[in-house]
Amino acid sequence: MQSIETQLMMCRREVIRAGWQEVLCFTDAAESAATMHRPGMKALLAAIAAGRVDIVYADAMDRLSRSQADIATLFDSLRFRGILLATRKEGIVTPLHIGMIGTINAEQLSATSDKTRDALVRRHAMGKNPGGSAYGYEKRIELDGNGERIRGLQQIVPNEAAVVVRIFEDYAAGLSPIAITRRLNADSVPSPRSGKASRHPFGKAAAWTPNTLTGNAARGTGILNNLLYVGRRPYGKQSYRKNPETGKRHAFLNPEDKRSDDVESPALGIVPVELWDRVKSRQATLARSAKPRTETTSLPFFAQQRPRYLLTGKMTCGSCGASYAKSGKTRFGCQGAAKKGPTWCDNRLTIRQDELDTRVLAGLSSEMLRDDVVGAFLLEYEAETRRLTAEIVSACPEREAELANLDHQLGCAKAAILKGVDAMVFVDEMKIWTERRKALLAELELTEQETTETVSPEPELLTPDLSRVYREKVEQLTAAFEDEALKAQAFDRLRALIEAVVLTPEDGHLTIDLRGELASMLELCAGAETQKSSAEVTEEVLQIKMVAGTGFEPVTFRL
Known part of the structure; x- marks a missing residue:
């Protein structure tokens, strides 16, 4: 199996040999090509969308994706933009490659998954560990007669x-999972897979949570449901599948006939059977009766919910980064402090719902898109537009040279056909050249239009009068929110204006940082006065956000 360094070296040799120029390089170390949701692939797709590449070159098609659907979608996207796809192994990629090799790669991925799954089932049947080690256990190193490590052996970690x-x-004594986790965190007991503090936005290592203990009883997850603690090893209760839209794994409960029988492992028992039975008895007492599954309840929980409050899901604690949620009948509090204890977060301040809503709505109206903010944004927009125009103009000679080269290639192909060469030999290449030629002509025409003006005109949405229009519309929405008959209509519009609300304790009081959603604000201002369709407004808003970039966000204020 080739390393990334070897693949890059071989690809660069071919790029130089072909007379191309490397402008960007993307890699995904230790990432599976089964999904497109990889950092390097996402960066490549962004570069393609921005028009920064003319050719995509890889070591082989399976380095881009092993999914038949994903590689076909990528190929269609590149062809639409006139971008050539080529690999060191397959050469210039054609629809025939996508159909045949894409199918082979997908079948190889499926076959590898099946073989891996069968090997794990056999390992479990032999009484060995088929997966990772649960809390309380670690790998046991033991060699066979040939000096090779025996896989799947475990031993108990006494402290854990x-x-x-x-x-x-x-738990058997009557303590709740929240009370237990608070005690564990107070005693500085390391949690399972504590992780690195550097990965947390506030520099905190992982802590115990109630879900770590309770898990899902039906699937056997969570410390209180792990049968291995009483010397029985289950396997196959659930399987995992990746969501093709997000690339994230989701667990699905397997039917009984798809599960493996429990294997006795008495040497790995930690919890006495009598204690286990007491815990199971208390869980059964507290368990809620199962609701019959309907078309609605078969949806994920989050898909069945509608935000109950104006700021649901948008509030975070400024001390630990945890969410702010209901803490009592009418108040919101930090969930990190409530569930993980003071060792994780000492922010015990709460705030009334009506008080928070009032302050946020007032801030939306008075602070967001002030005159000075709009002025600063217009200056930034102008500077960024100048920079982008300069980049486009500087790339003009390269495009003209590429266009001349394409015309030469098309002329040579036509001459060969006139001399009797089979035209089918050039069909795929000529399609690619023609589409790329159209794209280059459009880019050159656009460049010529943009260079006629020193600076692109300001979009109609960005006017000095924007702040007044915005304040008037927010005041109308606020009035509608307070009217029971109109509240539901104003609810979603107001939520869309709010990106985040950060509540931070300072001197015994909560300070509120309100971050507005710029695109929604601009869309709100595009009312009847602009006489524009929704599609036109959305396109203009996206243009403004793209030009502004993430480095200029003038819509964050402390209330």
């Missing part, structure tokens, strides 16, 4: 085993 017994005893 004592914590497991403590959790079971506390």
Whole structure:
């Protein structure tokens, strides 16, 4: 199996040999090509969308994607933009490659998954560990007669085993999962897979949470449901599949006939059977009766919910980054402090719902898109537009040279056909050249139009009068929000204006940082006065956001 360095070296040799110029390089180390949701691939797609590449070159098609659907979608997207797709292994990629090799790659991926799954089932049947080690266990290193490590062996970690017994005893004694996790965090007991503090936005390592203990009883997840603690190893209760739209794994409960029988592993028992039975008895007492599954309840939980409050899902704690949610009948509080304890977050301040709504709505009207903010944004927009125009103009000679080269290639192909060469030999290449030629002509025409003006005119949405229009519309929405008959209509529009609300304790009081959603604000201002369709407004808003970039966000204020 080739390393990334080897693949890059071989690809660069071919690029130089073909007379091309490398402008960008994207890699995905230790990432599966089964999904397009990889950092390097996302960066490549962004570069393609921005028109920064003319050719996409890879070591082989399976380095781009092993999914038949994904590689076909990528190929169609490139062909639409007139971008050539080529690989060191297959050469210039054609629809025939996509159909045949894409199918082969997808079948190889499926076959590898099946073989891996069968090997894990066999390992489980032999009494060995088929997956990762649960809390309380670690790998046991043992060699066979040939000096090779025997896979799947485990042993108990005494310190962690004592914590497991403590959790079971506390739960059986009547403590709630929240109370147990707060005690564990207060005693600085390391949580499972504690992780690195550098990965947390506030520099905090992972902490115990109630879900770590309770998990899902039906699937056997969570410390209180792990049968291995009583010396029984289950396998196959659930399987994982990736969502093609997000690339994230989701767990699905397997039917009984798809599960493996439990294997006895008495040497790995940690919790006495009597203690286990007491915990199961208490869980059964507290369990809610299962609701019959309907078409609605078969949806994920989050898909069945509608935000109940104006700021639901938008509030975070400025101390730990956890969400702010209901903490009592009418107040919101930090969930990190409530569920993980003061060792994780010492922010115990709460705020009334009506007070928070009032302050946020007032801030939306008075602070967002002030005159000075609009002025600063217009200056930034002008400077960024100048820079982008300069980049487009500087790329003009390269496009003209490429256009001349394409005309030469098309002329040579036509001459060969006139001399009797089979035209089918050039069909695919001529289609690619023709589409690329059309794209280059359009880019050159656009460049000529943009260079006629020193600076692109300001979009109609960005006018000095924008702040007044915005304030008037927010005041109308606020009035509608307070009217029960109109509240539902104003609810979603107001939520769309708010990107985030950060509540931070300072001197015994909560300060509120309100971050507005610029695109929604601009869309709100595009009312009847602009006489524009929704599609035109959305396109203009996206243009403004793209030009502004993430470095200029003038819509964050402290209330």
